[in-house]
Amino acid sequence: MGNTLLRRVAAIVLGLAVLFPGAAWAVDVFVTLPPQKWVVDNVIAERGTVSVLVKDGQDPHTFEPTPRQIAALSKAKIWFTLDMPFEKRLESKVAQVAPDLQIIDMSAGIEKIEMHDEHGHDEHGHDDHHGEEAEDPHVWLSPAKLQVMAKNAATALSLADAGNKSLYERNLEVVVDELAALLVRLKEQLAPYEGSSFYVFHPSFGYFAHEFGLHQEAVEVDGKSPGPRQIAALVEKARQDQVQVIFVQPQFDKKSAETVAAALDGEVVALDALAEDVISNLRVMGDKIERALGDRETP
Numbered sequence: 001m002g003n004t005l006l007r008r009v010a011a012i013v014l015g016l017a018v019l020f021p022g023a024a025w026a027v028d029v030f031v032t033l034p035p036q037k038w039v040v041d042n043v044i045a046e047r048g049t050v051s052v053l054v055k056d057g058q059d060p061h062t063f064e065p066t067p068r069q070i071a072a073l074s075k076a077k078i079w080f081t082l083d084m085p086f087e088k089r090l091e092s093k094v095a096q097v098a099p100d101l102q103i104i105d106m107s108a109g110i111e112k113i114e115m116h117d118e119h120g121h122d123e124h125g126h127d128d129h130h131g132e133e134a135e136d137p138h139v140w141l142s143p144a145k146l147q148v149m150a151k152n153a154a155t156a157l158s159l160a161d162a163g164n165k166s167l168y169e170r171n172l173e174v175v176v177d178e179l180a181a182l183l184v185r186l187k188e189q190l191a192p193y194e195g196s197s198f199y200v201f202h203p204s205f206g207y208f209a210h211e212f213g214l215h216q217e218a219v220e221v222d223g224k225s226p227g228p229r230q231i232a233a234l235v236e237k238a239r240q241d242q243v244q245v246i247f248v249q250p251q252f253d254k255k256s257a258e259t260v261a262a263a264l265d266g267e268v269v270a271l272d273a274l275a276e277d278v279i280s281n282l283r284v285m286g287d288k289i290e291r292a293l294g295d296r297e298t299p
Contacts, residue, residue, distance in 0.1 A: 030052070030053060034275065036140065037050050039140075115203055154172040190213075191212075198247065201218070217234070219257050248268050
């Protein structure tokens with residue numbers, strides 16, 4: 001009787017695995033930021049679930065995970081990181097409760113650029129570049145860098161779920177081709193403005209600017225809002241550049257940007273560095289920056 005019951009249970013489990021292959025042996029993964037989710041979702045497809053630590057509207061610079069998030073993260077198979085300082089602090093906590101969790105740096109192999117202004121100070125105002133965030137972590141704002149991230153994700157998933165390696169490789173090819181097409185489009189779109197500067201509140205767009213021969217000028221100074229003297233200097237430089245638009249991320253206070261824009265008789269425009277649908281967001285970013293640079297008065 002007992003053996004018969006076991007055989008029936010085994011048959012049911014086998015049947016479910018055949019009917020719903022994605023439900024059995026699914027690869028549950030975590031990513032740190034929403035843009036990573038788009039990448040991993042498109043590579044993993046139906047083979048797993050992707051959860052995000054830092055939600056929409058949260059500031060990664062001040063993020064602290066909840067105990068519930070740490071518990072959920074500890075149950076995942078893979079955590080895709082971006083080599084950010086707060087991730088390293090969290091890794092030690094998670095390692096204590098989930099020693100088998102695979103932590104994969106999606107930015108591995110990407111040459112990082114420094115977060116600095118034109119005067120050689122890093123984002124946090126240090127004259128050297130040994131500050132905690134001297135390296136710019138916003139690698140996902142470059143289509144070429146996103147291709148590297150997708151390849152890293154596919155490699156990790158293929159190792160964790162070897163039976164579906166061919167699926168991950170096919171999905172990766174689609175993602176890489178889509179990003180290659182976007183890169184061509186944006187290069188053509190922004191080529192007329194090579195060498196131009198666009199003004200942002202927080203210096204998140206260095207990789208985007210670098211990719212397309214542009215420069216970002218940050219309103220934020222030393223990780224905080226600028227004082228009156230700094231605003232005056234920024235306004236003067238913006239006037240020289242015929243700037244009419246200041247881009248502001250929704251995660252940050254925009255009062256300083258509004259002050260600069262008002263002094264220039266310009267406007268503040270939203271530009272989200274953390275949108276989940278990163279490929280659509282890069283298209284929007286290209287359109288908004290093209291419009292801002294194209295609207296400038298010719299000297």
